[in-house]
Amino acid sequence: MLQRGVTVWFTGLSGAGKTTVSRVVAGELRSLGYQIEILDDDLLRENLTNDLGFSKADRDENIRRIGFVAKLLTRNDVIVLVSAVSPYRHIREEVRNSIGNFIEVYVNASLDICEKRDIKGLYQKARAGQIKNFTGIDDPYEPPLNPTLECRTDLETIEESANKVLLKMAELGYIN
Numbered sequence: 742m743l744q745r746g747v748t749v750w751f752t753g754l755s756g757a758g759k760t761t762v763s764r765v766v767a768g769e770l771r772s773l774g775y776q777i778e779i780l781d782d783d784l785l786r787e788n789l790t791n792d793l794g795f796s797k798a799d800r801d802e803n804i805r806r807i808g809f810v811a812k813l814l815t816r817n818d819v820i821v822l823v824s825a826v827s828p829y830r831h832i833r834e835e836v837r838n839s840i841g842n843f844i845e846v847y848v849n850a851s852l853d854i855c856e857k858r859d860i861k862g863l864y865q866k867a868r869a870g871q872i873k874n875f876t877g878i879d880d881p882y883e884p885p886l887n888p889t890l891e892c893r894t895d896l897e898t899i900e901e902s903a904n905k906v907l908l909k910m911a912e913l914g915y916i917n
Contacts, residue, residue: 744916747821747842748814748843751824753826755877756858762894769907777822778814778819778821780811781825782825785806785825789806803825804832808836844890844906845888845890849894867879890905
């Protein structure tokens with residue numbers, strides 16, 4: 742099967758459902774025979790960008806590095822699914838322009854819902870002052886102005902969100 746490389750970039754607050762939706766999309770794409778790679782920010786921070794903190798400059802560099810890996814895979818006709826908070830518009834645009842074949846998926850859920858889903862207790866720690874510069878609490882999240890697609894995981898099921906992504910990929914000619 743011939744396939745075109747594309748990066749599908751899932752952005753949104755911690756707990757919005759980026760990783761969950763991307764895993765469902767990945768499972769469906771694999772079952773259809775597509776070559777895919779998942780780049781999840783939590784795993785990348787442990788292995789590729791563990792020298793970076795959470796200052797604005799470090800967050801930007803984190804996204805640049807993820808974007809570089811995604812670009813290499815995309816140009817080799819891999820479908821890349823990136824799950825990363827990526828809170829700042831300017832760096833998402835920089836990565837989009839660098840990669841070219843790029844679908845920005847805004848995984849949107851209210852801060853209240855994200856906090857209720859937070860199994861790691863990160864929001865609670867941020868509100869208690871134990872974590873500084875936490876996106877959505879004391880550091881901003883800049884929602885995409887014109888995302889390719891928006892998934893409202895607080896209003897739709899994970900399967901509905903994943904199907905929206907797959908339909909958009911088909912509409913744009915990346916999958917059949």
